[in-house]
Amino acid sequence: MIVTRFAPSPNGPLHLGHAWSAIVAHDLAREAGGRFLLRIEDIDGARSRPELADEFRRDLEWLGLEWEEVPAQSTRLASYEAAAQRLLAEGLLYPCTCTRAEIMALEPKIGPEGAIYPGTCRNWRVDPEKPAALRLDMHAAMERVGKLTWEDDEAGVQVADPREFGDVVLVRKDAPASYHLAATLDDAADGVTLVTRGTDLFFASHIHRLLQAMLGLPVPRWHHHRLLLDPDGRKLAKSRQSGELGHGLAERRAGGEDGRALAERLRMGQMPGGITLSRFPHGAA
Numbered sequence: 001m002i003v004t005r006f007a008p009s010p011n012g013p014l015h016l017g018h019a020w021s022a023i024v025a026h027d028l029a030r031e032a033g034g035r036f037l038l039r040i041e042d043i044d045g046a047r048s049r050p051e052l053a054d055e056f057r058r059d060l061e062w063l064g065l066e067w068e069e070v071p072a073q074s075t076r077l078a079s080y081e082a083a084a085q086r087l088l089a090e091g092l093l094y095p096c097t098c099t100r101a102e103i104m105a106l107e108p109k110i111g112p113e114g115a116i117y118p119g120t121c122r123n124w125r126v127d128p129e130k131p132a133a134l135r136l137d138m139h140a141a142m143e144r145v146g147k148l149t150w151e152d153d154e155a156g157v158q159v160a161d162p163r164e165f166g167d168v169v170l171v172r173k174d175a176p177a178s179y180h181l182a183a184t185l186d187d188a189a190d191g192v193t194l195v196t197r198g199t200d201l202f203f204a205s206h207i208h209r210l211l212q213a214m215l216g217l218p219v220p221r222w223h224h225h226r227l228l229l230d231p232d233g234r235k236l237a238k239s240r241q242s243g244e245l246g247h248g249l250a251e252r253r254a255g256g257e258d259g260r261a262l263a264e265r266l267r268m269g270q271m272p273g274g275i276t277l278s279r280f281p282h283g284a285a
């Protein structure tokens with residue numbers, strides 16, 4: 001049984017790129033007689049706007065998709081805490097009080113996810129008064145699990161190599177998990193067998209595969225799909241106010257557009273408004 005999911009964060013309205021992502025995940029499940037799940041990724045308390053989740057459901061309905069909704073991340077914090085405690089007890093995490101400015105002042109190397117943490121707090125000498133994140137001791141983790149592989153539908157078998165990300169944050173200062181920890185635990189808890197998302201998150205799968213090994217979770221397959229690019233060749237992004245460019249789903253819906261017809265056109269590769277599909281592996285590592 002194939003189980004896929006669409007996992008939007010309610011920090012901005014969905015745009016055509018999200019529609020594409022949801023359609024790909026939906027259709028992969030449907031074609032195989034499987035299940036398509038919706039999971040609201042709302043651990044980012046400060047940026048989450050709960051009313052957006054309702055808009056997301058309306059958007060998906062408008063596109064003619066059917067889904068099963070699983071519990072939102074904000075209801076699963078205890079499972080993130082338990083996993084983090086376990087990794088901490090195994091000596092695989094350490095507290096880090098560095099601010100972004102402190103890290104950048106050390107002129108760190110830049111990896112696929114931005115600055116690579118220079119390891120300042122790896123000696124456990126942190127000020128207990130300061131808010132701390134928990135970072136993965138990448139070296140110790142990789143030694144623990146040995147060689148790992150994972151498989152993407154299109155890119156084939158990958159040797160998991162998360163080292164170039166450095167000691168990634170698994171528990172944020174302001175949230176009981178990072179995206180990596182929460183998404184990995186949830187995909188396992190939800191029985192997701194085919195993790196479907198854009199190639200901009202291809203790199204994250206190296207980290208997720210490592211977390212699966214450390215936490216004894218089942219290993220899914222992955223399907224990283226191409227991204228929708230605007231006429232300037234940049235991926236559509238919430239932060240670029242795609243709504244203003246007419247890419248916002250709620251806006252198009254309110255404008256009376258037929259969402260099912262839009263979904264059909266996307267499926268046939270007829271992208272509206274000068275939008276093109278990226279070449280694989282756009283954004284990969």
Ligand code: GLU
Pocket residue numbers: 006007008009041183196197201
């Ligand atoms: N919540 C993530 C986002 O909106 C989803 C990432 C994923 O599909 O793993 O970008």
Ligand code: ZN
Pocket residue numbers: 095096097098119120121122
């Ligand atoms: Zn630090």
